[in-house]
Amino acid sequence: MSEVKEVLELSHAVRRAWIRSTRFKVGAALSSFVLLLAILGPLVAPYPSEGMGAVPPTAAERTGRPPSFEFPMGTDNLGRDVLSRVLMGARLALIQITTVVAASLAIGLVVGVLAAYYRGPIEVALNYLTEVFLALPAIVMALALRLALGQGFHTLLFSLILSWWPWYARASFVYARSVVEMDYVLLARLAGVPDRVVLLRHVLWNILQPVLVQAITDLGSVLLEASAINFLGLGLKPDEPDWGIIAQNGFKYITSMPWISLFPGLFILLTALGFSLLGDALREELDPRLRRRWKLWF
Amino acid sequence: MLKGIQVTVRDGERVAVIGESGSGKTTLLKVMLGILPPVSGRVRVLGHEIYRLPHRQRWKVTSQVGYVPQEPARALNPRLKIRDIVMEPLERFKLTERERDERVKEAIRMVQLHESILDYYPTQLSGGMMQRALIARAIVHDPEILLLDEPTSALDVSIQAQIINLLDAIQRKLECSMITVTHDLPVAQYLADRAVLLHKGTIVEDAPFEELIRSPKSEFAKTLIRSYTLTASGLIRSVD
């Protein structure tokens, strides 16, 4: 049996990326760090209740303290420990982005695949729908939904999902279109394989990988958008420990107490960067055409 | 694309449809598979006019045709193991797990591949092996008709010879009709007894091979035959 050719499996790509790519290591490190904070944060936070927004009785004495040994990230204008708030925020951040990306991915895949497979009027209708939603920016939708549904997690969720799903729909459509032309799809249909099986086994299974990798990269971008929406007060309620909201709280005091906005902002940056690098490195491993023959230090 | 085609293939016959690019051979293939309905006239496969049947019923006819498409790389789902690929045509038939397994192994043996290949993925195989896997899939359900689209065009000469010998043996064993669509006249000669020459959408010759080579009627056939028989300056005698 001749030697095994390179298998373009995600798991193999992950292993290769781990060995070869510095970006992957950095991205993976950052992402895992944030994940760890999300899981352990609530347990480790020195003042969990403050983290969730409650104002402690002793607050008045310690408003606006800069970072110190006792409060490594300082206290905010109400006296709450910023570190605790940031730690609690990690979990909230990850919940938001994973829900949004997962839901958008699911919707986008279904729309894109069905449009590519059935062609004809279905294709036209679904593509038109995709185009319409592509044109709507998340913030505008958040504004509208805020008025309609009020503030809260649901508003954030819907506005982001509604603006992100069309990207996955379009990507899925493009990939699915070339897969549908493949002879193995024809062979399956000739053999009498029912449509839903063909869609799952042949079409979906073959477009999942690149779309999934894109989704990983998008986790970072979604975080930035979600933080922006929350910052503007269009999403989560003001006391929630969301990084965007914390930053918003500290905005008024940016000159006097910069640490209130600085730390959540920093964490947003690092998280977004981490997922971005991770996704990028994976994409490079999986798509041989993008692979470079020379490497910069990173 | 195709005009006034009239062809009949009988049970057990080996026919080659020979044409160059743009001759309409791909269109003819699609018509034979029931993918493309004729604008006028009738097409019957195993007695059925496929395109008149509702989509759901078509597989009953098409499943009796073993189709081997042109490029193996596009015809094998890279995410499935060879076992699943070869087994797919059997799903619609009421067979037990063991029967299915047996048939798959039998098919793999018939294409002279080792059973261990069933656990491999298409990307791990060479061109010749992929072609064999495709043939295995085409014969696993014991088809009445074997339809091959350029079965050897992408292969090196020595592998081509292997596949030609293989297909010859398979056709004899299965006793099915075999239709080979190709542009390569000598290859066609090995895989068929009768040649149907297609040129610019019409049939210009339909005769047994010996007759075609001895006395070609059309200009196209003459040119084609000439290009495969080198002139005195380069004529090579048979070697052995």
Place this chain on the structure above:
Amino acid sequence: MVLAVASRNLSIGYEELDSVVWAVKNVSLEIERGSAFCLAGESGCGKSTLGSAIAGILPPHAVTKGVLLVNGKSVINGEVRDYEGVRGRRVTYIPQNPGSSLSPYLKIGGQFYHVLKSVHGLEKREAFAKARDYLRKVELNPDDVLERYPHELSGGMQQRAAIALALSTGAELLVADEPTSALDAHLRLQIVELLRKLREENGLTLIFISHDLLLASALCEKSAVMYAGRIVEIGDTRRIMEAPAHPYTRMLIGAIPRLGDKRPLRSYPGEPPRPGEEKVGCPFYDRCPSSIAKCTREKPSLVPVGDGRYVECWLYA
């Protein structure tokens, strides 16, 4: 007498991320000026790489060992490659797919102008006049072709135009990499005839890379059969076809389906080794019907078997 091409222990490989894949291994050959030479073999045997080396178009990540001389000038010496004055001037190249040697954005006339301006410094009027000459040489009507884009021409015409373009550099050595493989059968012989005519008229040295020995025999006096990066047989083409010495050549020739001849095709099980697969002993050992014990242990070297023929096989050593 200066040879058109001479190589000594030439090896060419490609750099992968963590290793080198050797495509050509230890090749020594001589090609005389004015002759037509065929590099024959199946995919992965190294013939294209060797052809690219002669034409001077090896990619940057190629690695070389040994010596290659073109028209007496050393173009490869160990790791150093220097094609100054040779590439595009003394040697020219025709790829398999005519579409890829012709720029899709320029009309044919424009392509000639580009080449003639950069090689010979000709101005537009002279360039176009010369272009007409060359197009006529390849039996194309200049009026039909000069003002057209490549995609407007048929495959056969594209290939002829590509040949004309290659000739217009004034090179005396032409490397044609499977020039007929992408064409329909009835065009193949025409192109081969054209190449033969051009060679006679212009005294070119022709290196014809092909997997089709039968076709090559109509054009090339001498051939080298390659397998797994090595030359396994080299000598007079017609004699190789009539009485192949190396078992692989015998298999190759016996595998060619010939019209009117229905004897069973010769096929041995197995496949050529992939580039990068290194084996001890003769690379053909696992498929060879005449192998002996020595074949597993040592690689044979080229030995003369009379008539100017050389074979790399223990059966003859």
